[in-house]
Amino acid sequence: MTAPANDIDPLASQPIFDPEAVPHDPAFVSTEARGTAVAADELRPSAIRHRFASPPSWRPELRADMRVLYPERAQRVASVLIPLVLHPDDVSILLTVRTAHLNDHAGQISFPGGRVESTDADAIATALRETQEEIGIPASGVDVIGTLPEYLTATGYKVTPVIGFVKTPLAPVLDPFEVSEVFEVPLAFLMDPANHERRVVDTGDAQRTFYAMQYSRPDSGVSPRNYFIWGATAAMVRNLYHFLRADRARPASTIKS
Template identity: 50%
Template sequence: MTVPIFDPHAVPVISRDEYLPALGPERMTPAFLRQRFRDGADWQPEIPGDGRMSDREPAQASVLVPLVMREAGLSVLLTRRTAHLRAHAGQISFPGGRVEEHDFDPVATALRETEEEVGLSHDFVEVIGHLPIYTTVTAFQVTPVVGLVRPGFTLTLDTFEVDEAFEVPLQFLMTPAHHQRHQVDFEGGRRQFLSMPWTGPDAAGAQREYFIWGATAAMLRNFYRFLSV
């Protein structure tokens, strides 16, 4: 049984992963990431999916994990979805979506969807690899495509799908002390999930909390494991 989560903020935190080391800055440089993907060392994702899938037929999807090369270090470009969407309304996510028939491969899907959602041109993106497929509770099989993003781009949001785009320092996300574990019981079922709440400036410069959780947090945790090997 898959336990539905209607308000993740209200689900108690049962632990934080302070016992795990933060990723060293030397492992969060463009040069290290390029080499890490080229080497392809053996590893297994810690969280391969959300749990038991729904009864629907699996669908293929792809997201871009955009690592913006800022002077202060790499940051991750994320989006907050609009509240009216049928799926994952208001959630923090990577730009991406369902594979279309004309997409050549998962990379093409990730780049196309990213340009459609936030206006980030593929000309600014250097794709360096991908992480293992992540299966969501809604039966999407998602390929996370990792790309280095050259600064100088301008974003134009699809306001039907995306409320805002923002950046989070990779260092923050690769520090397990910021990884919270939640557990919820519902009608005899139990589900655990990760969150990585981040407080930073919104588009107007005001400080606000961005509650990164679910599949997005899980894929970031897998990225941590990948870079830790």
């Protein structure tokens, strides 16, 4: 989601605060406050597909970042792909690490995506095009199953999250200008609010909150690494959690594989 040259703001890539140093919200501790994990049966590909085909009545928890940094900017329409990677025994979410020199969200963890272009038919076309440009996964390799509500980022992007299944084996080809790394996080980990954090930051004019998830990649032939997912990306994950958890009276076991 790189801004063109005429949108460059020398301050945009500078973080206002260190998100990892921000204290936790003491009110976000109990299971009642956090919520309960999405059941394993509801994380099967067939159950996820069924949920998007027949969505429940639900309301996203988050619609926008804690504040818009540049209110004078016109909102810029964009979309991202939330890639659900299908493995034989589980599903994971693919994320990217943005390069440090970008103008917006530099060095942060995000989903592949970017601004809508005039040649894009819709938000889905944008997400698929950007995914191919950023990490080399073609549109033919993504099975789109639905979208989530729009989300307004701090930098003024109005983003549509597009959900799609991606089969393995993956052979990502990274755009070195935009993406420094890709990695996967098990969907079950991200859909368990025991792994969600809520942080409280004093921005001077008010106390504001944001969500975060910390993930440590296990040593499985790849060097261990810690990832801090926060901001708009964490908010979209949190909304996906609420979508998959909504109307849990419907037994997931009634959905056939």
